[in-house]
Amino acid sequence: MKYLLLFAFIGVVWWLWSKRNAPDASDSSARPAPPVEKMVTCVHCGVHLPESEAVSVAGRIYCCEAHRIAAKSAED
Ligand SMILES: [Zn+2]
Numbered sequence: 001m002k003y004l005l006l007f008a009f010i011g012v013v014w015w016l017w018s019k020r021n022a023p024d025a026s027d028s029s030a031r032p033a034p035p036v037e038k039m040v041t042c043v044h045c046g047v048h049l050p051e052s053e054a055v056s057v058a059g060r061i062y063c064c065e066a067h068r069i070a071a072k073s074a075e076d
Contacts, residue, residue: 037050040061042063045067
């Protein structure tokens with residue numbers, strides 16, 4: 001009976017040890033976080049988009065070339 005308790009204790013210790021060392025899939029530090037990019041708004045249609053995808057002309061930001069042309073022709 002004494003050995004049964006000893007084996008049970010070893011079993012619990014081993015289980016806790018293996019659980020602690022198991023790779024955790026939810027660990028966010030394992031994979032790099034996506035870079036945070038500045039969001040801008042198209043002055044023509046008001047859509048939000050990343051700054052790298054925006055068309056910027058003379059301080060005005062557009063979501064695409066078509067809206068840049070449309071806004072320009074509206075001014076003329
Ligand atoms: Zn737009």
